[in-house]
């Protein structure tokens with residue numbers, strides 16, 4: 733079998749998939765952390781691999797950027813390949829002064845202005861939620877590894893380059909309590925809910941709207957290893 737976007741055969745993808753936006757981050761994780769990784773997808777260069785980590789079979793696959801993209805890949809993984817858990821491991825821009833670059837955040841909700849969930853199935857709320865069970869596994873894994881987590885709401889935005897200055901952030905922090913911004917979790921959490929599956933999101937702060945600190949593209953591809961280890965440890 734295959735889908736328009738994934739050439740994997742049934743059975744080639746593990747029950748748990750780690751999903752970075754960047755397919756090269758997926759390749760890095762497979763080559764750095766997985767034993768005997770086997771590539772199952774290269775359609776559109778959206779690389780996917782399955783291997784073992786501490787004896788557990790785990791897959792890792794890129795999602796691309798934005799909700800339409802993760803919407804497609806996560807829906808197919810859940811509905812066509814028997815995937816039960818997707819842990820997004822992404823980068824994000826900090827809105828909160830408490831967050832520094834390389835800090836790791838676990839989303840307890842995702843706020844968005846996006847129409848994704850409404851169009852997908854008529855859901856008209858502006859927040860979606862991760863699996864509590866998966867989040868607890870992630871919290872336990874982070875504690876075991878001695879890696880601190882910030883926990884809170886993240887903003888899933890459709891827009892990376894926004895005109896008109898940063899004044900809009902005040903409403904996102906003060907009214908919607910968003911700690912940071914990324915571009916996929918709202919759709920991922922929604923797909924998981926409508927399909928009866930589990931999703932979670934860990935992000936590493938790549939830049940800050942508060943301090944203007946930034947990380948390089950190379951660091952975004954290869955240095956966000958704390959969240960990778962937490963997600964690998966949490967995977968079933």
Ligand SMILES: O=P(O)(O)O[C@H]1O[C@H](CO)[C@@H](O)[C@H]1O
Nearest residue numbers: 752753754797822823914915
């Ligand atoms: O690093 P990833 O996982 O791609 O996540 C963030 O980075 C991209 C924007 O640069 C968006 O996909 C955003 O969600």
Ligand SMILES: O=c1cc[nH]c(=O)[nH]1
Nearest residue numbers: 823824825913914915
């Ligand atoms: O979506 C994102 C990711 C990182 N930094 C941002 O400002 N936005």
